[in-house]
Structures are given as structure tokens and as C-alpha cells.
Amino acid sequence: MANVHTSDSVVEALRTNGLRVTPQRVAVYNNLLKRSDHPTVDQIMVDLNQGLPISSKATVYSTLSSLREAGLVREILLEEGVTRYDSNVAPHHHFRCSSCGCIIDIPWNALNVNLAASLPGGHAVSSHEVTVYGVCNDCKSSGDERSN
Numbered sequence: 001m002a003n004v005h006t007s008d009s010v011v012e013a014l015r016t017n018g019l020r021v022t023p024q025r026v027a028v029y030n031n032l033l034k035r036s037d038h039p040t041v042d043q044i045m046v047d048l049n050q051g052l053p054i055s056s057k058a059t060v061y062s063t064l065s066s067l068r069e070a071g072l073v074r075e076i077l078l079e080e081g082v083t084r085y086d087s088n089v090a091p092h093h094h095f096r097c098s099s100c101g102c103i104i105d106i107p108w109n110a111l112n113v114n115l116a117a118s119l120p121g122g123h124a125v126s127s128h129e130v131t132v133y134g135v136c137n138d139c140k141s142s143g144d145e146r147s148n
Helices: 007-016 023-033 041-048 057-069 138-144
Strands: 074-079 083-084 091-097 105-108 131-135
Touching: 023 041, 023 057, 041 057, 041 083, 057 074, 074 091, 083 138
Parallel strands: 091 131
Antiparallel strands: 074 083, 091 105
16 A cells, blocks of 8 residues: 655755755655555666656656665666665565566564574674565466466
8 A cells, every 4th residue: 555645744854864856756756655666766766767757767867876876766676787766764675476567565573583593604694685576366266376
């Protein structure tokens, strides 16, 4: 389900995190806040440029970089060569459907992962994120369980 954010809350979040408020930042951040599908730059561009082109790819990349540096979004890499963006910056894991490719957030406490005890060589873990692969409920229900 999409989050509901007002323009005022988006503007306040930008200001609170030290970013200058620009129409591009408001549009990109608001777009991400309304989504749960972990979009790529191209998917964000399609949304922003419906009707009349208002943003270039370079502008969207630059805006996402600023939002990431401010801690408002994070990049996720779940497949080689594809960067996706997530406005949920709280610790969480991901589920990736091997049939339709959807990506679903998994609450942090839903997985019991103890990396400190399992790493050889005494490596110090500072953070971790788990990606679980399988078939989502929609694909399971429709019998569409092909492997991507």
C-alpha cells in the first residue's frame, strides 16, 4: 500500500535533512514516497514525465544522489547492473519474486540473522541486509511459477 505524503511534509523532510527545496527534489522524493515497488531511474522518469516531459535522466540521477546523501532514500542492488531506489530507509530486508520480479519489504525482525557468530576470520560486521528469493503469493495463486 502506498504511503500518503503531503507536499508540506516532503518540503519539511528536505529542509530538515539540509536540502534546498527544488521542484525536481519535491517531485522525485514524493514519487518515491508513494511507491513500494523499488523503482529504477527509468521507472521514476516515466512517472514524472507522463504528459509533458519535465525531468531529464541526468536531473533524476542528480536528485536521487542528493536524496541518498541526505539519508532520505537508499539504493538497493538486487540484480546485476540495476540500481533501484527505496524511500524506506529503516532497516529491513527484501523478498524478490523469481517469477514476476516484484520486490517486497520484509520487516527487520522477521528474519533471525546472527552474522557475528558465523563469519570466519573474525570480521567485524557493521550492517547487513538479506534478500530472500522465491515466488510471491500472486504468482503462486495464478500458477505462474516460472524461474527468471
